[in-house]
Amino acid sequence: GLHIFFGAYPNMMRLFSELGLHERLHWKAHRMAFALRERPGEFTSFEFTPGVPAPFGMALAILRNTQMLSWGEKLAMVPALLPMLLGGQEFIDAQDDLSVTAFMRKHAMPERINE
Structure with missing residues (x-):
């Protein structure tokens, strides 16, 4: 892609x-x-939203979507995504040895997201 x-x-x-x-x-x-x-x-x-920089644009897009994730599932994602938002590229680079699924499971994100 x-x-x-x-x-x-x-x-x-x-x-x-x-x-x-x-x-x-x-x-x-x-x-x-x-x-x-x-x-x-x-x-x-x-x-x-145009003009909203990554990764904040992704966070906003997830929050605004009403069909894919419940508010409970969105809240369950916060502990995993907050270090990404605050730590930036350094945190992201430190995750290179994990697949997306492994990252989600490591941070106890809702399993339904992996389906």
Whole structure:
């Protein structure tokens, strides 16, 4: 996915400008879509607010979504996500040896999120 470009984003944008492509780019709203397992054929999404930097934009998108997680599940995620918000990249880098599922289980996040 495009996440592989995030580290090279400034260079990629400079390349687009050098090639004369920058003005032709059509940006889409940043959102993450999810199928609702308990309601086949239905979807929900995390809608990101423009201008809100990561990881705060993700936290806001999770909080605003009303279909995927209950408030109890959202609150259960706080102990795991708070160090990420406060510790930033240093905390994130220290998690490199864990898969996403292992990270979630290590921090007792709701198991339903892993499904």
